[in-house]
Amino acid sequence: MKKITIKDVAREAGVSVATVSNALNNLDVVQPKTREHVLAVAQRLNYIPNAMGKRLRGGQSSAIGLFVSAIAGVYYGSLTETMHYALQKQGYELQVYITDSVHTIMEKLTGHNLDGAIIHCNSFNEAQADALNRLGVPIVFLDMEKTGAKMSGVLFESYENGYMAADYLLGLGHKRLMHIFGVPGNYDSEQRFRGYAQALKDAGMAVEPEYVLNGRFERATAYREMRRFLQEGHTPPDAVFAANDYSAIGCIEALREFGLRVPEDVSVMGCDDNALCDFVSPKLTTIRLSERDQATYAAREVLRLLSQSGGRVERISGALIVRGTCKIRTED
Amino acid sequence: MKKITIKDVAREAGVSVATVSNALNNLDVVQPKTREHVLAVAQRLNYIPNAMGKRLRGGQSSAIGLFVSAIAGVYYGSLTETMHYALQKQGYELQVYITDSVHTIMEKLTGHNLDGAIIHCNSFNEAQADALNRLGVPIVFLDMEKTGAKMSGVLFESYENGYMAADYLLGLGHKRLMHIFGVPGNYDSEQRFRGYAQALKDAGMAVEPEYVLNGRFERATAYREMRRFLQEGHTPPDAVFAANDYSAIGCIEALREFGLRVPEDVSVMGCDDNALCDFVSPKLTTIRLSERDQATYAAREVLRLLSQSGGRVERISGALIVRGTCKIRTED
DNA sequence: CTGAAAGCGCTTACAG
DNA sequence: CTGAAAGCGCTTACAG
Numbered sequence: 238m239k240k241i242t243i244k245d246v247a248r249e250a251g252v253s254v255a256t257v258s259n260a261l262n263n264l265d266v267v268q269p270k271t272r273e274h275v276l277a278v279a280q281r282l283n284y285i286p287n288a289m290g291k292r293l294r295g296g297q298s299s300a301i302g303l304f305v306s307a308i309a310g311v312y313y314g315s316l317t318e319t320m321h322y323a324l325q326k327q328g329y330e331l332q333v334y335i336t337d338s339v340h341t342i343m344e345k346l347t348g349h350n351l352d353g354a355i356i357h358c359n360s361f362n363e364a365q366a367d368a369l370n371r372l373g374v375p376i377v378f379l380d381m382e383k384t385g386a387k388m389s390g391v392l393f394e395s396y397e398n399g400y401m402a403a404d405y406l407l408g409l410g411h412k413r414l415m416h417i418f419g420v421p422g423n424y425d426s427e428q429r430f431r432g433y434a435q436a437l438k439d440a441g442m443a444v445e446p447e448y449v450l451n452g453r454f455e456r457a458t459a460y461r462e463m464r465r466f467l468q469e470g471h472t473p474p475d476a477v478f479a480a481n482d483y484s485a486i487g488c489i490e491a492l493r494e495f496g497l498r499v500p501e502d503v504s505v506m507g508c509d510d511n512a513l514c515d516f517v518s519p520k521l522t523t524i525r526l527s528e529r530d531q532a533t534y535a536a537r538e539v540l541r542l543l544s545q546s547g548g549r550v551e552r553i554s555g556a557l558i559v560r561g562t563c564k565i566r567t568e569d
Numbered sequence: 570m571k572k573i574t575i576k577d578v579a580r581e582a583g584v585s586v587a588t589v590s591n592a593l594n595n596l597d598v599v600q601p602k603t604r605e606h607v608l609a610v611a612q613r614l615n616y617i618p619n620a621m622g623k624r625l626r627g628g629q630s631s632a633i634g635l636f637v638s639a640i641a642g643v644y645y646g647s648l649t650e651t652m653h654y655a656l657q658k659q660g661y662e663l664q665v666y667i668t669d670s671v672h673t674i675m676e677k678l679t680g681h682n683l684d685g686a687i688i689h690c691n692s693f694n695e696a697q698a699d700a701l702n703r704l705g706v707p708i709v710f711l712d713m714e715k716t717g718a719k720m721s722g723v724l725f726e727s728y729e730n731g732y733m734a735a736d737y738l739l740g741l742g743h744k745r746l747m748h749i750f751g752v753p754g755n756y757d758s759e760q761r762f763r764g765y766a767q768a769l770k771d772a773g774m775a776v777e778p779e780y781v782l783n784g785r786f787e788r789a790t791a792y793r794e795m796r797r798f799l800q801e802g803h804t805p806p807d808a809v810f811a812a813n814d815y816s817a818i819g820c821i822e823a824l825r826e827f828g829l830r831v832p833e834d835v836s837v838m839g840c841d842d843n844a845l846c847d848f849v850s851p852k853l854t855t856i857r858l859s860e861r862d863q864a865t866y867a868a869r870e871v872l873r874l875l876s877q878s879g880g881r882v883e884r885i886s887g888a889l890i891v892r893g894t895c896k897i898r899t900e901d
Numbered sequence: 902c903t904g905a906a907a908g909c910g911c912t913t914a915c916a917g
Numbered sequence: 918c919t920g921a922a923a924g925c926g927c928t929t930a931c932a933g
Contacts, residue, residue: 240679240910242909242910242911243910243911243912244910252919252920253919253920253921254910254911254912254920254921255912255913255919255920255921255922256918256919256920258911258912258913259912259918259919262912266918266919267918267919268918268919271918271919285675285676285679285680286680286910286911287625287679287680287682287909287910287911288677288680288681288911289621289624289625289680289681289682289909289910289911290625290909290910290911290912290925291910291911291912292621292911292925293619293621293622293625293909293910293911293924293925293926293927294910294911294912294913294924294925307650308640308646308649308650308653309643309646309647309649309650310643310646311641311643311646313646314640314641314642314643314645314646315641317640317641317665317667318639318640318641318667321640321667331667332664332665333649333664333665335649335650335653335663343617344617345620347572347617347619348617348618348619348620348621349620349621350619350621350925486848512845513844513845513848516818516845516848516849517848517849517850518849518850572926574925574926574927575926575927575928576926584903584904585903585904585905586904586905586926586927586928587903587904587905587906587928587929588902588903588904590927590928590929591902591903591928591929594928598902598903599902599903600902600903603902603903618926618927619925619926619927620926620927621925621926621927622909622925622926622927622928623926623927623928624909624927625908625909625910625911625925625926625927626908626909626926626927626928626929682909
């Protein structure tokens, strides 16, 4: 099956390739009758335009690149899918690249003639972002506040979320709050912790260093750390706010191993509201971060940057989702 | 920042573009000294080859397309990521396309100059597969047995898995087995059921139609169906084999609502071994289907088809993973 | 070993 | 309104 090109259509239709191109792209320079005819021939020949030819020629590629460091995991999958549909609706194609290397991002970005990019890559520094900015290609970061002429950011209101979590737990009457930290250096982790700390402070309490455990966003790490904490004989917390749902679950497992019931003895809440929350029992109280909203915003923003200049940073707010792992403190 | 091309490198290096191309691609026609020099200049200029130019020129595009109907969900994410790494290791790039339309697949496949494709799309019929075959592009299906000169399939041993599941439950002493069916028409669903039925038959038992519920691979559907079944006053099963983990979980929820304990009163097993199994309690006994193995095989196969002709069908075997939802039947 | 030239499939000025 | 021609960035015969 020979690949059929614009030339074949032109020959069959008895017109020039230029006319075929114009007709196919609905430029109104071409006479309606000619257009009809060309379209009919293209249809009959089963003509499919070659995207590479189009892209190479320059101008619009109608493709937006999504650069993520991983794709496995509930967050990325949903993010990608939502973005795909949002972009497709506007006539753009999403090209997903899995990479954590800034160099590779540059390479694909310049070498694939992408119209724009959405990037989630923890390893960017200021200088590299600037280099990207100089490319003049619309870029939306999912994890940086950086802005530029053609550069925006879409982030979660992590500070507010951390505050909200601690505030909720405090409101339930808990006194000994613990935090399971995420990943050092990670924007959301730091912000959630800052918000959490501020809420304690506003309540006239201070953050006790030993009541901050390292969870690395991982179930196993949170489990191990909580276990160690309990083994060392510290007084267990009344309530814990974990930086994400996985670490909340790991934490609950360790608590149970030591005979502590959730939520009767200790309240635990997570963050993200990933699919798991609804499967564990009791169901996990958490803060919902909508990766769909994030994806939708990011898609819209990268498209906006195509025609407008001036990046901005968009913040997605979280919502408290009360399920079964937190309880009012009953005086003892 | 002007995009720098092979021409710029040629000018800077004082050679022709042909020589630059040859040097860059390590063709040993070029004199070592020249090669070194060209490479150095390319490096200094920060030259990044334009993939579109390469692809358009024909020959190798070094890109394999993965066509999936969805990307959200644990299965797809892991599949995609594994495939990406397997392909990357061989110098190929994975391009992910989310689509369920055969037409779109054809379009991307012919219009993007892909070297090959891996396809997971339930809506293919024989004729369409043949059309794809005529393209002469290596294709690996993840959900069809179809083979061709440049067409292979990578499937799970679903018949065997269904058999294994029923056999295990029977071996535990259960008598009233129930099956939660997947999606009608779906290959794996049908095969699992066939294997399940055969195991019953081999044990001298027959499949009772009312003991086959429709789960559609969904937690909610399985829950609803099991609920209906119980409400109608049928005798509850001793054991149930659900076509996937989600439906097993839905089934357990309905069982519990009716005061039936798992595994004390009824044993339940799922299929897939997705991440959830380890999060529910008790942990779900299931059959592990490795999407990683599937991805690795598929990647290897599509690459093999690049240089060899003659498709085959590869089958990935499953493994029984015993956790906490099945129990030996204690006579009553 | 190196370079000039053709061509991959397309679009876009530019003539007519 | 239509067509001939140039050119996007690259590779690959083909001369030299």
